[in-house]
Each structure stands twice: as structure tokens, then as C-alpha cells.
Amino acid sequence: MPLPAFMTPKRLQFRIVALFLGLLLVVQLASLLLIGNSISVNARSAVNAELRTAERVFERLLAQNAGRLTDAARLLASDFGFRAAVASNDGETLASALANQGDRIGASLAVFTDARFNLKAATHDGAERFLPTLRQLATAPDATQRLVLLDGEPYQLVAVPVKAPLTIGWVAMGFRIEASLLQEMQQLSSIDVALLTQRGSPPRWDVLQSTLDPAASPQLVEQWLLARETQATHQMSQKERHATLTLTDDGGSRLSGQLLARDMPLGREGEPQTVAVLMRSLDEATAPYRRLQWILLAFTLVAIAVFAVVSVYTARRITTPLKTLAGSARRLGQGDYEQAVPARTDDEIGELAQAFETMRLAVREREGEVRRLAFEDGLTQLPNREQFRADLRAAIQHAQARNEPCAVLMLDLDRFKHVNDVLGHRFGDRLLQEVAKRLTQEARRSNDVVARLGGDEFAMLMPSADIALALGIAQRIQRAFERPISLDDHTVDLGAGIGIACCPAHGVEADTLVSRAELAMYAAKQHQLGVKVYDAALDMSSDESLSLLSELRTAVDRDQLRLYLQPKISLATGAVLGAEALVRWQHPQRGLVPPGKFIPFAEQTGFIRVLTGWMIERSAMVLRQMNAGAPALKISVNLSTRDLLDQDLPAKMQRLIDTLALNPGSMCLEITESAIMDDPQRALQTLERLHAMGFKLSIDDFGTGYSSLAYLKRLPVDELKIDQSFVFNMERDLDDAKIVRSTIDLAHNLGLNVVAEGIETAKAWKLLQALGCDEAQGYFVAKPMPEALFADWIRDWTAPQVQAVRLDTDFSRLAL
Known part of the structure; x- marks a missing residue:
């Protein structure tokens, strides 16, 4: 069973209650301690005052006894009959007079001696033992009375001279100090008295008379001796000579507990010491205050209980709203x-x-x-990728529950990047908004969901749609895109690649359907199919590509790449001028992988920069070997779009020049028109820096991209390469031949060298030679070969003899 909140240490209620009660307890305990200490101090002070008063009372009692004894002795010493008896040495009369006078005052002892302290008469047997004390008392100038021990009993003794007129003797009288005197003292002052003296051999302290029970005497002596030792150690004065004694209750003792005691010495130095110990019980002195303390303690307990209840109530008043707020905070958190x-x-x-x-x-x-x-595209207000995935998951569940199909359509616009770059991003955003409007208003059904997944990629979810219906909607989209879009005096033709995947035919998971629709969309764009429905062959190709891409990352480190060279020949002289560097991948399991299998993926992922770096470095090493003691040859290396946009490329090339002592003029860097058009300004900056370093620059595949004479004029290039598609067809198509001739003339007019690639026949060789093309490259010359075979091939090379090759009349006129 869980404890209440105010009893759980980690809870705020407990801390509030504990704080309040703790403060109360501290205050009350401090009060009780202060009160108790004050009572103890006051009680000790009062008891000490009582002991001092009792000391004076006891001295007064002893003085009164001494006065009575002195008066009786003087009366007897002045009696004429007594002096006559002294003169006649009448012992019986003297003894009778002493006894009568002693009985009258209650004296315990009466003695008469002559002037030389010889005993003449006494009322006590063994009075001779008093004579030394009597001599001292009589001869002491300031002595009036003396306390002596006789047979272990204390006596108060006085001596008076008998004169006639000279001293003829001494009368001594004394009282035995009995318990009654001490009892009288106890009744007068509530102070207990004990007489202690040293006796025995060796001398030891013992109790002569006491108001305490005899059973307490040994404890009293032991405690008193300890107190005397403490007083002697601390060198306390007579005023301060009071001590605390502790007596235990042995079953019959009237007085027990703590007692305050004060010493009252009764003897003189040189005589057996006798001390009167005056005692007062501290417990009895503080007894009147104990009831008050118990009342205070009871009040404290009641106050604690009341305070605890009030504290718990207060804590709950504080914590209950906090609990409510905590619950609200948890709901907000959820x-x-x-x-x-x-x-x-x-x-x-x-x-x-x-x-x-x-x-x-x-x-x-x-x-x-x-x-x-998070779930809406800010530009088009369509659902975004996350919302589309959630809607697709819900649609799949709904379709499975009703045993119905559903379809996903993926769409990617054609040439959008070029439009964005040429006309600006603001125009591109408005174009995307117009595309979204056409998709939602003209293509979709009422329950279809159109989403923008990012960039120029859109998707459509079609509940209860099979493949046939999905194809129909795709055709509706294509019809909607047949009309150009006019914005700001610009007319843009729309086109798109569309991929379709259906549930359950192509998968029952949302991510699976989206990825397979994307595969179909990419296949449609790659093969210019317009619309493509997913099939398993696409997935196998994709898996193989992913596997190749993963393995390609380690191909450089494991030395699996190979450099191949395809010769470039002077059409005028037939001499070998150099070669184009190509890369091949010698896979340990797949064998020789052609570039078309891995170069596109390397370009997409950016790994193409690593491949380019390897090719440039390897080509430079081959150049150094080939050009040692031989005619200078050139090697051409292709640069991709990512390479051209790499601002560090010139610095990397400079390090290569410094490391390998490379002549920059022996290397030609080939770039495509499309690579330049992706970011013309950055591309121009990079090309200018490379050209300033001495590298030759060539436009590859000229005539297939976004050819622009304005850009061509600004570019610091040295060479144009006519795309092989024109070279392939120029033997059969006069228009292609005219394009080739125009390109050659244009390049020469601009001061550029012209290379024709893709020459596969002697007729093409002869025609290009007649048109004034500078260099030739193609299978008619040689296929790409490993770098190790290139030197031997050069030695064996002889220019082809094409004098016997005849050109058609139209082509002959073209060459004139």
C-alpha cells in the first residue's frame, strides 16, 4: 500500500510538513533546553545561597553552645564556695559543683585543673585525655572554644580561669555534638549536615554524625573526597568550595540523586581535622519546577500534533493545485x-x-x-512527402480491409532545372504552382490525393484504382500537360516522366510502393516512355546498381580501376597526336565492368570526383613515361559537371603539376556543353583558371547540348569535338554532313582545333579529311586499349590508305 504524499520523502507535501514541524521542534526543544538550563542554574544558585546561610546558622548554633558553656564555666569559677573548695583542695565539693553546674546547662563534660593543668575533679571518666587540648585552649591568646574528639566522639570544649586574684585553676566544660544538633540544623534550614573526621591508623575519613541514613555514609565519603580532589586541582577559594555529590538510592536512603555540598572546617591546623559538610538536594530544589516542565512538554506535544495537522492541510492546499498543473503539463506533453x-x-x-x-x-x-x-508544402499548399506517406498507409489499410486495390503515381517534370536556371527561381516556383493547379483541377478524381514530394516531383494517391485506371489517369495528366503554360510573356512546354505502382500487386507497404513508383518513373524518363508501370526487372537493375555503387567506393583503394587509351590521329599527316583517357573497372567477380554501368551513379553521388582525380593522376604518369625521349603526345581527360563546379579543382591540378613535373600543355581537359550550362558563371571561372595554368580545354559532344555561340565565344577553349552521332550518319545523310562541315568552319574561324569522334569507316575518314577536320578518333583507328599496349600500338601504326575510296557526288561537292 503506497504511503500518503505527506509521508513520502520525495514529495513536496512531505518537505513542507517536515519543514514546519522541524522548525517547531527546534524552537520548542530550544525553549525546553533553555528553560531546563535556567532552572538548573537558578536552582544551583539558590541552593548555594542556602548553603552559605546554613553555614552561618551552624556557626551560630555552635557559638550559642559555646556561649552557654562559657557562661556556666565563668559562673562556677566566680562562685565563692567553689573557690573556697579549690583553696581547701576539697575534691568532693569540686566534683559536686562541676556536676551540678554541668547538669544545669546540659553539659556532657566538666573538668577542673589547677594552674599547672593537673586534674583535680571531673564529671567524665578519662578526662585526662582532655588535658592537652585544655592546656592549648587555656594558653591560646584568641581561643574561646575548641572541638575535640574523645573516644571517637566530637566534643565542643571551653575553658575559663579561676582567679583569686591570680589564676589558681581552670574550669573546662563541653558539649558532645550529637545527632540532635544536626537534626535541629536540618529542621531549621532544610539542610542536611554530616560531620566527617580523620581517625584510625592510617587516618581515614569517616562520618561521625549525619542527618543522612547510615547506609549512605560510604557513598558520601567517597563522593566528598572526589570533590575535594577536584577543588584542590582547580585551586578553588574558600568561597568557591562547593561541590556536586551524587548519591544512589540503595533502598533505604532518604536522600539520593544530585546534592550540592559545602565544606565547613571545624578543627585547627595540627589537630585531627573535622569537617561539617552541609548538603542540599538539587532534585528537591528543582522539584517545584518539574511540574512546569512537564506541563510545557505536554503543551509542546499538543502543539506539534496541531501543527502537524495544520501543516498537512497547508501542504495539500499548496500541492493540490500543483498536482493539477502537473497533470495539465503531462497532457500538454502528450x-x-x-x-x-x-x-x-x-x-x-x-x-x-x-x-x-x-x-x-x-x-x-x-x-x-x-x-x-510539417505536412504541407508551403509553395503549393499540397500535402508533402510525410503527409503523403501517412495518407498512403491509411489507404493501404482501407484497401486491405475491403479487398480493393489502390495505386500510386509518381511524376517528375522534364527540363525543369533548365527552366529554373534560365528564367529564375521565382518563375520556377510559379511554374510549380501552375503544375499543382492542373494536377488538382484537371487530372485527379475527387478522392485522389495530389502531393508535392520535393523539387519538381509530384505524387498522386488513387484509392480503389487498379493498373488500368491508373494508366487512364496518367494519360489524363499527359493531356493536361500538352497545353503550354504562359507566365510573364514566357511560354513553357510541359513534359513529365510518370511511374505507377499498385497495391497489392507491387507491394503492401507505403515505402515500398513509393520507391517502386519512383523506379518506374526514372525508367520512363530514361527511356522517354512517358508512362511506365513498375515491374520486377526494374528492381533487379536497381539492386545491381546499388551493389556496384557500394563496391565502387573501394575500387580505387583496392587498385581495381584500369586506364584505357583511344588514339587520336592527325587527319592531315596520319601521325599519332595523343589519346583520350577512359576508365574501366576490373571487378574481381564481375569481370570488366563497362563505364556505362557505374559512371552515371558515380556522377549522381559525387564519387565521380574521386574517379576523375584518379584518371588525371594516372594519365599524368603515363604522359611522363611516353614523352620521355619521344615526340610529345597529349592525353585528353573528361571532366564531369561536379568536377567543373569544384572550386578546388585548379589547386588540385597545380599540386599534380608540382608533384609529377607535368607539362600542362600535354593534357587536354574535355567538358560537355551541358556541364557548362548547369552553372555557366562558376564553370567559366574554373575554365579560365585552368586555361591560365596552361591546360588545353576541349568542348566534348559539340552540337548535342544547348549550343550557344555567345558562350562558345567567351569560353577559353582550344578544341571542339564533333559528336559521334553526326559522324555516324554523315556518310548517308547529307544534312549531317553539312552540320559537320559548318561546325568545322565555325571552329576554324574561331581559331579552334576540331576533333571528330566515332569514325568507323574509311569513307568517313576520307570525307572528314576532305572537309578539313584536324583530328580523328574512333574504331576505324583503334578501339580503346590498356595503357600498357599503347606504346606498342604507336610503333605498329600506319596511316590508312584511302585514295581508292570514292565519295558520292553530293558529298564530293560538299568537300570542295
């Missing part, structure tokens, strides 16, 4: 922004609740905005 946060009080907690409510409203508003931004 995404529930609909339930309002209650504010029941006007205090600080109420203000906190109001702040929570303000936060809830603000978060709900922002959450709605975030959800809109």
Missing part, C-alpha cells in the same frame, strides 16, 4: 492542447496556472502551424 488549465485561486499558484493556460493556447497555435508546415 499533445493534448484542448483541455483548459484551471485557475482556482488568485495567488501565485493561480498566476502560474494562468501562465500555463497562456502557454497552452500559444503552443496549440504553434503546434497547428508546425503541423501545417
